[in-house]
Amino acid sequence: MPIDILRCTGISKSFASGERRSDHLQDHLLRNVVRHQSASFVAVNDVSLTLKAGEWIGFYGRNGCGKTTLLRLIAGLLEADRGTIERYGTISCFFALGAGFHEDKRATENIYTHGLLHGLHPSEIRAMTESIIAFSGTASHRDLPFKHLSHGMRARLAFAAAVHIDREIYLFDEALAVGDAAFQIVCKEKFIELKRQGKSGLIVDHSLGFLADICDRILHMEGGRIVREDRAPSS
Amino acid sequence: MEVIQRQFTLRQAVRVVLSLGWSDFSLKYRGSFLGYFWSFSVPITRFLVIFFVFQPFIGSDIHEYRLYLFLGVILWEYFSVATSACLALPGDKSFIIRNVCFPRILLLLSIGWCHFLIFLTYTLIFLLLAALSGTPLLQGVLYLPVLFLQMMCLTVGIGGGLGAFSLRYKDIQHLWDVLLTILFWMTPIMYPYLVEAPTAHELLFLPSKLFPLSIHSFLAAFVRFQPLSILLYDARRALIYGAAPSLLHIIGFSLFCLMIAILGIGLFRRRSRFFLEEY
DSSP: OOOEEEEEEEEEEEEEESSOOOSOHHHHHHSOOOOSOSEEEEEEEEEEEEEETTOEEEEEOOTTSSHHHHHHHHHTSSOOSEEEEEEOSOEEEEETTBOSOOTTSBHHHHHHHHHHHTTOOHHHHHHHHHHHHHHHTOGGGTTSBGGGSOHHHHHHHHHHHHHHSOOSEEEEESTTSSSOHHHHHHHHHHHHHHHHTTOEEEEEOSOHHHHHHHOSEEEEEETTEEEEEEEOTTO | OOOOSSOOOHHHHHHHHHHHHHHHHHHHTTTOSSGGGGGGHHHHHHHHHHHHHHHHHHTTTSTTHHHHHHHHHHHHHHHHHHHHHHHHHHHHTHHHHTTOOSOTHHHHHHHHHHHHHHHHHHHHHHHHHHHHTTOOOHHHHHHHHHHHHHHHHHHHHHHHHHHHTTTTOTTHHHHHHHHHHHHHHTSOSSSOOOOSSOHHHHHHTHHHHHOSOOHHHHHHHHHHHSHHHHHHHHHHHHHTSSOOOOHHHHHHHHHHHHHHHHHHHHHHHHHGGGHHHHO
């Protein structure tokens, strides 16, 4: 029986909303400003889930239902207000908004920094650089600053960098949102390859069809909660 | 038990700090005609302006005034630019902070390293000027590692403390600019630093010096004991006048700088967990 590689128990996350406290230090020092927050928005509400080794879970729901926040909590980018996240494997993540690449650095330099930030040795990064460039189809732009790449190329490069890092768990937030049809096919193939290698994954996407093709389970989210679970026919 | 990511070893952390710092350093002037030499424009202009304005009034009271002033200017330049860069870090590096999970503290240290590289080149120019003016440099050069360590600790500590709150309070950059303007004139960069006795000894008699309370006595005490003044005084003693501070003084002041660094870095580390929510 596959072992648990990730376990979330009752995790919740809220953000301040409504009328905010003053952003200025001068107001706190010179005026008697109200210090308590007037309202908070619950982005993730008492979510529990378990990811087995080799399992892929998809998250589906409307914008603002808490999918990306949940992924960021699992990735360790955000801290949960309540609950525990137990990770029994290393993580590589891809967020649609960017991959932590510097606008003025070249593709190869960004790949190098990305690898270092994931704890890789320079020799490991050098060994995978050409493969990442080839996979992303950005060879013609390899020596140009990142800002000179189109949005699609940037996303492809970021995606390629994320999937080339050998990890047990992969997190993808709307990986297919920016790429063209050809790249979407390449992405799908890569997911299937990772799955075949026994890796685990969590995918956030707005296409139920795509999630059904890749994932063993699809969790539907609404108002920060998991409201339904669909199992893939093959699982 | 919670297992978080692949833990960074010390070697990996050092690699990240050196690499990020170096890439910031090299990106700063990439593609510009003057390249790195452009970075000299600010301290050299500041030095020349102050020199020609103040030299007629106090130049004769201070031995080797050119070197005295140049050392003051480059140390100030390092402190002001590096602390401001640390303060701006959460904004400037948001593209990494938002997307990659790793110890944020490495970003702060990389800023310290990047600006240290810049300061190193300023120091080389200073040493060249000192050699040309016939100043004996051996003892001064031996003191350099102590100066670098104290300077880095002080700068990263203060910068880290400021950076920790820069997203929470949007006007910190503005307030820090105001404070830097005040601090510039409250640091003996271009005027003499009055020392009557060793720092520890003078500190013991500080209360008696402050009374009767007046703005003048307060400002005089501030200029005498603020850390930048002490750092500058020690650096000038060692590098220009060939009289390094006592071992006790070096240890005491180094521990003070280290304490500032620990506080600032600790604060940054603690607060950096909430950066993503504060964007």
